[in-house]
Amino acid sequence: MAQLRAAIVGAGFMGGAHTEALRRIGVEIRGILGMDLAESQSAARRLGLPHAYQSFDEVCDDKSVDVVHLCTPNYLHHIQAQDALLAGKHVLCEKPLAMDSQEGAELVELARQKRLAGAVNYNLRYYPMCQEARARLQAGEIGEPLIIHGAYCQDW
Numbered sequence: 001m002a003q004l005r006a007a008i009v010g011a012g013f014m015g016g017a018h019t020e021a022l023r024r025i026g027v028e029i030r031g032i033l034g035m036d037l038a039e040s041q042s043a044a045r046r047l048g049l050p051h052a053y054q055s056f057d058e059v060c061d062d063k064s065v066d067v068v069h070l071c072t073p074n075y076l077h078h079i080q081a082q083d084a085l086l087a088g089k090h091v092l093c094e095k096p097l098a099m100d101s102q103e104g105a106e107l108v109e110l111a112r113q114k115r116l117a118g119a120v121n122y123n124l125r126y127y128p129m130c131q132e133a134r135a136r137l138q139a140g141e142i143g144e145p146l147i148i149h150g151a152y153c154q155d156w
Contacts, residue, residue, distance in 0.1 A: 002066075004090070007059045008032040009080060010071030011043035014094055018069045019047045030065050033058075056080060060087035067117075070094060078103040081118065085110045090117040 006027050008015045011034030022029055031051030034040040040052035053059050059068060060083055067090040070080050078098040081091045085107070097120045098104040111118040136142045 003028065004066045005030050005064055006067045006069055007053065007062060007065040008049075008069045008071060009053075009056065009059060010069075010094075011035070011039050012071065014071035015043060015069075016047060018071055018092075019049070022069075030062060031059075056083065060084055060089065066090060067092060075099065078107065081107050082110060085114050085116055085118070088114065088116070092119045092121060094121050096120070 004027055006022055006029050008018050008022075008029060008031070011032055015032060015034075019029060019032070029049055031053050032040060032043045032047065032049050033053035033056060034043050037052065037054050040054065043049070044052040053062075059065065068080075068084040070077055070084075070091065070093040072080060072094075074096055077093050077096065081093050081097065084091050091111070097107060097118075107118065133142070
């Protein structure tokens with residue numbers, strides 16, 4: 001299997017957390033995008049990343065990136081996940097994936113059409129409600145195919 005190369009979108013706390021997690025498991029990080037070029041450059045220096053992106057379009061256009069990690073404010077998740085999928089990138093999104101179930105369903109269908117992996121990062125994997133949701137997903141009672149267990153996503 002080819003080694004995935006990632007871009008981080010969001011230079012705040014979660015962007016740093018994703019950077020550290022990806023490093024621990026050996027995923028190459030191509031660069032980071034902040035709110036503006038200054039924040040991107042600052043985060044790239046602070047985190048020791050090779051590139052500071054100027055725009056989300058630049059992330060989507062970067063042919064060396066296979067997967068985009070979305071660590072941005074919630075209201076941006078749907079449009080950024082959509083644009084990344086349309087650009088042929090796999091997506092790992094901080095929760096929530098979208099602001100409502102219709103937006104979530106649109107992303108599930110788009111990922112299916114593009115044959116791309118999408119995942120939502122949940123940090124409370126051992127919380128009883130999360131364990132119940134996992135059991136229901138595995139039993140086929142509920143679920144969105146966009147929530148998958150990718151090559152470097154831990155089973156929640």
